Amino acid sequence: xxxxxxxxxxxxxxxxxxxxxxxxxxxxxxxxxxxxxxxxxxxxxxxxxxxxxxxxxxxxxxxxxxxxxxxxxxxxxxxxxxxxxxxxxxxxxxxxxxxxxxxxxxxxxxxxx
Amino acid sequence: xxxxxxxxxxxxxxxxxxxxxxxxxxxxxxxxxxxxxxxxxxxxxxxxxxxxxxxxxxxxxxxxxxxxxxxxxxxxxxxxxxxxxxxxxxxxxxxxxxxxxxxxxxxxxxxxx
Numbered sequence: 001x002x003x004x005x006x007x008x009x010x011x012x013x014x015x016x017x018x019x020x021x022x023x024x025x026x027x028x029x030x031x032x033x034x035x036x037x038x039x040x041x042x043x044x045x046x047x048x049x050x051x052x053x054x055x056x057x058x059x060x061x062x063x064x065x066x067x068x069x070x071x072x073x074x075x076x077x078x079x080x081x082x083x084x085x086x087x088x089x090x091x092x093x094x095x096x097x098x099x100x101x102x103x104x105x106x107x108x109x110x111x112x113x
Numbered sequence: 114x115x116x117x118x119x120x121x122x123x124x125x126x127x128x129x130x131x132x133x134x135x136x137x138x139x140x141x142x143x144x145x146x147x148x149x150x151x152x153x154x155x156x157x158x159x160x161x162x163x164x165x166x167x168x169x170x171x172x173x174x175x176x177x178x179x180x181x182x183x184x185x186x187x188x189x190x191x192x193x194x195x196x197x198x199x200x201x202x203x204x205x206x207x208x209x210x211x212x213x214x215x216x217x218x219x220x221x222x223x224x225x226x
Contacts, residue, residue: 033213035214041218042202042216042217042218042219043149043157043202043204043214043216044216045213045214045215048212048213056212056213058213091156091157098212099145099206099212101147101159101162102147102159102214103159104149104156104157104158105156106155106156107156
């Protein structure tokens with residue numbers, strides 16, 4: 001069964017550094033999402049993406065964040081200047097249609113020191 | 114925006130007993146309600162979902178009920194097994210394309226022998 005994949009599984013970075021988290025959505029899916037989960041807390045929406053543009057974003061997704069679909073398979077989340085509070089598990093998800101089931105990747109655990 | 118409340122935060126049951134987790138939502142326009150199971154350090158995995166045109170859905174030992182008038186939905190697990198031990202998240206999705214999922218705060222279910 002096709003699955004969403006994410007790399008790296010873990011990322012440690014210094015405060016102020018840029019990080020890029022990578023995702024490969026399920027191949028026939030058209031809608032892509034990023035969520036994050038701070039340790040022990042609930043999953044929070046960051047951004048949704050369709051047809052090469054952002055569909056919706058949360059108040060967490062400020063100017064330090066950006067998303068891109070650089071080619072036909074990858075979907076990336078960039079954090080330009082990381083803060084301590086960006087430490088979290090970041091999940092990518094994809095869905096075939098906008099109203100369809102969202103399937104989650106295994107996550108990237110980001111630790112900002 | 115949408116707000117999802119989930120109770121209880123922890124639930125301990127004996128193997129073979131039933132478990133019930135309840136969620137309420139605030140946005141009457143929400144029309145899709147998935148339940149995800151998350152094992153420690155793993156991705157959220159969809160276990161069952163329900164759309165607003167249905168009052169109940171069952172899949173083997175798992176069932177979900179929806180009361181649109183009261184804006185609440187519940188997950189029922191019968192004949193619980195140790196492998197059911199995990200954190201369970203409810204979520205709600207509103208109307209529109211690429212709509213985000215708003216998650217509840219999670220319920221840690223422990224099934225004891």
